[in-house]
Amino acid sequence: MNKKILASTLAAMLFSTSATFAAPASPVDRETINQVALLQSLTLGYFDGSISVKNWKKFGDTGIGTFEGLDGEMIVLDGVVYRANVDCKINVVADNVTVPFSNVTFFDKDFSIKLNNVADKAALEKILNDAVEKQGVNSFYMIKIKGNFDSILVRSESGQKKPYPTLVQALKDQNEKTLQNINGTVVGLYCPNYMAGLNSVGWHFHFIDDSKTYGGHVLQLAIKNGTADIDKTENFAMKLPSQKNFNDYDYSQDLREQIRKAENDTK
Numbered sequence: 001m002n003k004k005i006l007a008s009t010l011a012a013m014l015f016s017t018s019a020t021f022a023a024p025a026s027p028v029d030r031e032t033i034n035q036v037a038l039l040q041s042l043t044l045g046y047f048d049g050s051i052s053v054k055n056w057k058k059f060g061d062t063g064i065g066t067f068e069g070l071d072g073e074m075i076v077l078d079g080v081v082y083r084a085n086v087d088c089k090i091n092v093v094a095d096n097v098t099v100p101f102s103n104v105t106f107f108d109k110d111f112s113i114k115l116n117n118v119a120d121k122a123a124l125e126k127i128l129n130d131a132v133e134k135q136g137v138n139s140f141y142m143i144k145i146k147g148n149f150d151s152i153l154v155r156s157e158s159g160q161k162k163p164y165p166t167l168v169q170a171l172k173d174q175n176e177k178t179l180q181n182i183n184g185t186v187v188g189l190y191c192p193n194y195m196a197g198l199n200s201v202g203w204h205f206h207f208i209d210d211s212k213t214y215g216g217h218v219l220q221l222a223i224k225n226g227t228a229d230i231d232k233t234e235n236f237a238m239k240l241p242s243q244k245n246f247n248d249y250d251y252s253q254d255l256r257e258q259i260r261k262a263e264n265d266t267k
Contacts, residue, residue, distance in 0.1 A: 061106050113227070132190060150180070
């Protein structure tokens, strides 16, 4: 199946099944990456939450995302939803907080990679991309890297007020923190190329330290040693917001550069 047909088939499946996210009547498929809204909607400034943390935890125990108003970075690990706040400090999030964008799955390790002396984020992505090439580039991968980090640069941001700015505008005031010689876990997601209209293609990483004190979106890192446990996932499902104003945005725009800046740019 060529990529255009694959993408259109996927899109039809997503939109026709999105209503099932509200209240799962049966156990959720463990081999599915579940997503709230689009990274593209978040990029344009749609920061309204559309599902509660309580309900979102029914769709996965591992993942990444953010909270209503772009209020910090989400790390979901072992079934607990954590927030890295504007100071990159960690707290457990209340069940009534809502989510505008996130990806979660129930993590089942399919394979592991030992990591030693990984110089930077680009080197890590090269190692992981080599594994993806062997395992299948058109699948999804959720990853947990547990190890000792020589250094890791994380960022987070404060919650925004309406009328919301775009994501890039909001991140002009992002707060960054460099953590050194620290033990923790990177939670990450790989999306295939055909997801370019729904998410960020490639890898997206968040971090939380073992003491649950610091974390955030990963801008740079160096790994002394660790293990990457990887869950290869074949299925994808998405919940679209039911709020009327979700339809006020133009999602036909090419947002790749804005997404790149939001993912990678430091202050």
